[in-house]
Amino acid sequence: MKPAPFRYAAPASLEEALALLCEHGHGAKLMAGGQSLMPMMNLRIARPEVVIDANRIPGLAGWQRDAGGLRIGALARQCVLEDPAGPSGAAPLLAAAIRHIGHVATRGRGTIGGSVAHADPAAELPCCMLALDATLLARSRHGERAIPAAGFFTGVFATALEPDEMLCEIRLPPPLPASGAAFLEIARRPGDFAMVAVAAVLALAPDRSVSKASLALAGVGDTPLRIPEAEAALAGQPAGEGAWAEAGRIVARAIDPATDLHATAAYRRKVSAVLTERALAEACRMAAQGMS
Numbered sequence: 001m002k003p004a005p006f007r008y009a010a011p012a013s014l015e016e017a018l019a020l021l022c023e024h025g026h027g028a029k030l031m032a033g034g035q036s037l038m039p040m041m042n043l044r045i046a047r048p049e050v051v052i053d054a055n056r057i058p059g060l061a062g063w064q065r066d067a068g069g070l071r072i073g074a075l076a077r078q079c080v081l082e083d084p085a086g087p088s089g090a091a092p093l094l095a096a097a098i099r100h101i102g103h104v105a106t107r108g109r110g111t112i113g114g115s116v117a118h119a120d121p122a123a124e125l126p127c128c129m130l131a132l133d134a135t136l137l138a139r140s141r142h143g144e145r146a147i148p149a150a151g152f153f154t155g156v157f158a159t160a161l162e163p164d165e166m167l168c169e170i171r172l173p174p175p176l177p178a179s180g181a182a183f184l185e186i187a188r189r190p191g192d193f194a195m196v197a198v199a200a201v202l203a204l205a206p207d208r209s210v211s212k213a214s215l216a217l218a219g220v221g222d223t224p225l226r227i228p229e230a231e232a233a234l235a236g237q238p239a240g241e242g243a244w245a246e247a248g249r250i251v252a253r254a255i256d257p258a259t260d261l262h263a264t265a266a267y268r269r270k271v272s273a274v275l276t277e278r279a280l281a282e283a284c285r286m287a288a289q290g291m292s
Contacts, residue, residue, distance in 0.1 A: 003041035010053040014060070017052055017166060018141045024050045025163040031055075032075055032114035035106050060113075060168055063087040070172040074113025078125075082107070091172055092286065093132055093181035093199055097124045100183065103191045116152075117167045119159045119223070122193035126153055127224040128183065129170065131199035131216035137169040138162075146171075153223040176212060179203040180286025182279040185218070186271050188262060194219040195263045196271045198251075200279035202234075204287045210234045210243065215276065220257040220268050227251050230276070239288075244280040248273035 011017040021028055027049035031037050040046040054060070060075040063086070070090045081088040081098040088095035101107060101115075101124050115125040116136065129136070134149040138161055145165065152160050161167060175181075185197035197218040205211040213234040215227045230250040237243040257268035 001042050001044065003038075004044055004047045006041070006048055007050045008053065009050055010056050012056050014057050014139065014166075014168070015141075017054060017057055018139060018164070020050065020052050021166060022141050022164045028052055028163070030117075030166060033077070033106075033110035035102070035110040036114070036118045036120070054166070065090045067174075068171070069174045072112055072170045072172070074111065074117070074167045074169060076112050078102070078107040078110045078112055078115065079104075081112070091132065091175070091181075093128050093183055093201055094125075096181060096183035097128050097199065100124050100185050100187070100190075100194070100197070106191075113167045113170060116170065117159060117161065119153050119155075119157050120193065121153075121156055121221060121223050122195075122197070122219040123224075124183065124185070124194065124197060124199075124218065127197055127199045127216045127218035130224045130226050131181075131201055131214045132172050133214070135171040136167055137171065138165040139168045140165045144168075150226065156222045175201075176203040178205075178211075178287050178291045180283040180288075180290065182282035182286070184275045184279045184282070186275065196220060196257075196268050196275060198272065198275040198279045200276070200283045202239075202280060202283040202287055204239060204284070204291060206291075208288070208291075209236055209238050211236075213247075213280070215247070215251065215280075217251065217255065217272060217276075220255045220272055225255060227254050229254055234280075239284050241277075241281070244277040244284075247280060248276040251276045 029048035060073040063072045080086040129149040136147045181201045185194040199216045201214040203212045230247040252269045252273040259265045
């Protein structure tokens with residue numbers, strides 16, 4: 001199929017892009033890598049009046065690590081996460097997740113910010129941002145707004161961004177000492193969106209108990225889901241199979257997944273528990289290596 005008629009704009013500055021968003025509001029769609037937007041337009045699921053190509057905007061494709069953590073420009077391509085010297089070197093969860101994201105060709109074009117703003121509930125990067133307590137920086141002609149990841153994803157393909165706002169930067173806090181991360185998922189084929197995905201971040205105390213845990217899931221709700229009940233149950237517990245199994249049971253009770261063409265709700269609950277156990281064990285192994 002072909003997309004419905006639309007106007008195309010290629011602003012050369014952030015100010016010009018924000019002016020276009022302000023002018024056209026809900027009728028405009030930003031395009032970065034186009035890996036999600038163009039198929040949706042071809043199927044006429046999306047019918048923007050104006051497509052604003054953000055690729056000529058300078059200053060939004062880099063990344064920087066400093067004392068405050070990690071800053072990633074929204075236009076950074078997903079493939080930068082495959083380089084150990086890149087931003088994923090400061091965020092092991094992203095390094096674990098990248099191999100599950102699409103394919104080599106799509107990662108070379110797709111952007112990190114584009115995936116986050118697209119807010120597919122089965123996508124890997126939104127799940128990671130939730131687990132990592134990311135802060136999403138949005139800009140409009142009226143100024144800048146910092147949105148915690150916990151309040152950013154509001155529904156299927158829906159976010160807290162206003163029609164005149166553009167996601168410009170992602171900020172991640174520095175990892176805790178003696179911490180590790182793991183990302184596991186089940187998909188029908190490599191590169192497909194997850195039927196279930198689990199992102200786990202775990203920090204160990206000197207006595208090898210869990211000092212802090214973060215768990216987020218994708219594919220089991222209208223948004224990526226954080227599971228605070230399981231995180232609270234893990235805190236202070238001796239690291240080991242018993243703690244991981246209990247966290248898995250809590251996760252299975254906490255979620256309310258749908259049945260669809262790909263999997264039943266019961267299957268998703270069962271897989272969520274198993275992947276939670278495995279992800280926590282893997283994150284713990286990484287954290288323990290940092291203590292030795």
